[in-house]
Amino acid sequence: MQRAQEKQERVTQIEQRQSVSRLSLDTVLNEQDRRDLPFEVKGALQLDKVFLLDNRIETGQVGFHVLVPLETESGVLMINFGWIKANAYRDQLPQIQLNQDTYSFYGISAVPTHNPMVTETATASAPWPRVIQSIDLTLMSAFLDHPLLPVVMQLAPEHQMGFVRNWQPVVMAPEKHxxxxxxxxxxxxxxxxxxxxxxxxxxSKTHD
Structure with a gap:
């Protein structure tokens, strides 16, 4: 019952926040709760440093989420470009094609949380694109050799770039709880x- 109440409060917050106009990156960073905020940013993509978040499911198919760092005036921001289907063989990673000449992006802010049940398999010596098991900004910063901002942009579905984007900030609805x-x-x-x-x-047996 408590989880249902928490989810309902989250759903209400999401609806309220996503109804406002797009914010700047600095405004999002100054918020106490940085989740679920629409914002826009400009910068240059580091397409030679692509991360592939493993074991993402879309319509019953296994694939990856494609994450690319973006150099902005406020720091390096990680952008999630959405889901791409995995190849039949694990050692053959999908080809990532993104437009280097695009500098403007907009989407929703997300704050990754640590999952102690997930064991990271990526190493600093692994080639790029680099497969990761969770969005660990501290580890990803170490791989990039520079700090990352504490939020991730989930690219808006209507943006011209990227892949399949069916974001679900609340996986289980309050009704299920x-x-x-x-x-x-x-x-x-x-x-x-x-x-x-x-x-x-x-x-009765004892009485009898």
Whole structure:
């Protein structure tokens, strides 16, 4: 029930934030909560330093998210250009084709979180594009040998560049949490009923 309430608050925040005009990168960086903010930025892509986020699923197919650093006046920003299908063989990475002459980008801000269940397999000696298991900005900064800004732009679906972009900031809707809560309440009630039925039968048997 608590998770459902948290998700509902998040959905409301997303709707409110994405209804405003695009902000500047500096405005986003100055926010206490940097998530879900529409913003735009200009800069030069580092197309020789592409990251491929592994094991991303789109319509039942396995692929990668393509992340490219962008040099801006405020620092280096990581942009997620969306999903691209993986090749049949793991040692054959997909070809990444992006326009070097594009300098203006817009999308939604995201703040990566650390997942302790994910073990990173990338190393500093791996070739580019470099396959990573999670968006760890500290590790990616080390690979790039310069710091990254603490937000990631999820490129807007209507932007001319990039790949498949079906962003889902809330993976599980509040209604599903309520449904799971109802199932657990039902199981708890069933356990209580079974307990009292068993207790009654035991007392009846003892009396007999």
């Amino acid at each position: 309520y449904a799971y809560a109802l199932q657990w309440f039902g199981l708890a009630l069933a356990c209580v009923i079974i307990y009292f039925v068993a207790l009654r039968k035991r007392r």
